[in-house]
Amino acid sequence: MLYQSLVDVYVRLAGTSKRLEKTNVLSGFLSQVSEDDAERVILLLQGLVFPVWDERRLGVAEKLVLRAISKATGKSAEAVEQVWKTSGDLGDAAAACVQAKTQAVLYSGELSVGKVFANLQQVASFTGDGTVDNKVGLIAELLTSATPVQARYVIRTALGDLRIGLGDGTMRDATVWSCFAARLGLTYDASENDFQLTPEQRQQYDRVVDAVQFAYDRTTDFASVLSAARKGEDSLRSMKIVVGKPLKVMLYQKASTIGEAFEVVDRPASVEYKYDGFRLQIHKKREEVFLFTRRLENVTAQFPDVADRARSCISAREAIVEAEIVGFDLATGKYLPFQNISVRIQRKYDIQETAAKYPVHIVLFDLIVVEGRDCTLLPYKDRIELLTHAVAQSREFHLAERITTDDEQEATQFYVKSLSVGNEGVMLKRLDSPYQPGSRVGFGVKVKAVMDAVDVVIVGAEWGEGKRSAWLSSFEIACRHGDQFLTIGRVGTGFKEKAEEGTTFADLTEALKPHVRAQKGREVAVAPAVVIEVAYEEIQASPSYSAEFALRFPRFIRLRPDRRPEDVTTLDDIRELYSHQRGK
């Protein structure tokens, strides 16, 4: 196929922002693409030369492109840079430079899709000495035989930014139009920018769209989806998940309370720690392991430690499992928030050192394929059961902590426990749900503490029981209203075990002792003197406290010796926070 045919489509797609018009242009083009060209053409339409999940990267920076344009057009690099500065886009700069050079010459017009694709793929293959020169040479060679507009798109592809406004949704619909329009009786009216279908045709249309989406979510590969769609709906429905190629992950909904979460997933449910790391799809095929992020990027090279563990701890010969990768602090034995390990995702060098510096634990939470069996349609509880048998668990590689319960109170206690060990919240999952790739369905719900924090003053406390009997261990907290202090809750979590880790119950007891006014049983009244910062999930109206508000799931953050009781959050502030949160 001539590269110009593809470039015509780029130009037409870039020329409209109307989604249906784009779909129409693209579907017309797809209908002409031969089976042989499909893979290359579809990648190039997406601005790619390798699938997203491929580890190979072009590694083309702007400087390199400037040199290639300079080499192909005979302009100095400074002159090209000048053109770039005026146009603001290197693709446009390439077009302008090629135009200036070849004005008098007739373009050969021979550049083929195959040649562009092959040269750009080859660009990714160099390492070591001469890499930059080799890459410059391959790109310059394409520019030499390109027309100005072709040059624009060669450069934009090399830089990975096509700017034609083509998303997965349009690609999917265009696949449907291209393969099923005739059968569905679908005709697009450009003047109306619309297409008409009877209710019955609409139903069929939706079903086919769903089939294409189904196939894409499982394979994330539009070329093979197009090829299946040409054979018909059954082919789409029978597309298989392939170990080694990522699939779209299932997404979860959000609930603001445990009760609300149960409403969505039904009782009993699996209630699990929601770890604060990042998600990886782990594929294992004999000794080979592939790791993909939720954006489907292949990060196997960045996580040799995870790959090694997966290789040795997944006992199944072939599997796809999902895991949360969580930073782990060897010194304290605790999980670290995501920010601490995020550096590892992008890291391209010093991989082993970085892995040693930021160790991670692998927490498994779903199973998609095992020993050639697609498990997506199995109920969640069966997938977990199979997962248990497919892996050898250890401290660094284990299933997510979970309980199965129908009891809100038990789930809430588990939630509080999850927060207290440093997690983000909990996930509630429906026991009989399938795994639906690519969808945000109500099969799982996250309940996350979106913690806000306020400064409050302690006005009362209670002596602990058992091994805590030497300390005050639950604290009544208050906001300020004029010169009064009104209670808004009690806090008893967030304290550390050891003094070196932060504030302990003993520390706070010592700080409060001078301010104790009265004692009745285990309850003590305390003069408002000690200010603390408290995080909470939500503010609720509540008759139980004198402020008539309560902080939900309050958690101690730190002492604020720099604050006076007069400085704490006022009732007006709380009202404001409350109404703002309601407004959302």
Ligand code: AMP
């Ligand atoms: P969010 O990123 O807020 O949409 O929450 C969903 C994410 O939580 C998932 O994509 C996982 O990365 C992560 N996660 C942590 N623990 C679990 C778990 N037990 N089950 C499912 N996802 C989890």
